[in-house]
Amino acid sequence: MKKLFFAPLLLGLTALGSTCVYAGGWQRDSVGWWYSLDNGGYYRNAWFYDYDPDCYDSKWYYFNDDGYMVSNQWVGDYYLGSDGAMYTSRTTPDGYYVSYTGAWMRNTNNLVGLTGKFRFYFNSGSVNILEWDGDVLHIGGYIYRAATNENLGYTEDWVGIEDGSSLYLRTGDGDTKVSKDVFKSAVEMRLQRLDQGESIILEVHNGKIINACLCTNAS
Known part of the structure; x- marks a missing residue:
């Protein structure tokens, strides 16, 4: 019978899947x-x-009651992936965003599970686009369903931009398709000086951005 050892923290030797070689x-x-x-x-x-x-x-990593590594499931507010490692700064397979600490970002009103096109409006002079974390945007504002203009209320959420997303900047001259880096830079320039009438149109699938357009004038 193996001896049991209870401990919340210990510096270890290896991470699964690493190219380094370790002993024990x-x-x-x-x-x-x-x-x-x-x-x-x-x-x-x-x-x-x-x-x-x-x-x-x-x-x-987390080990269960039998001492085995947990994978592909939640433990409290933390998600363990297929290799057993805790997710950080990314969206889980069931559509929830976890921060750089690994903790699930709880929101009362968010995009989790939503599919469709949505438009965010922002109040002039306020910090509504809060920050980027990798390819994930921490966003806040009044959200409208684009097809019906239905007001879904104020939301604050973390939304990830998927690889292969179609990203646009909209001005008076029309829409210009841009790279992820250009789109992120354009959004970052407006983190603290959004103008009245500016908006971001997001097309999301299960809470993840697949298309986005930053409208720098009312449209």
């Missing part, structure tokens, strides 16, 4: 992965922070 630590049997400790024990019902300075890699 991670073990695998017919059930799954577990982590062997020097004293013969192992993690159970515990978080484990696995850090390797040589590979500049660090990840959080």
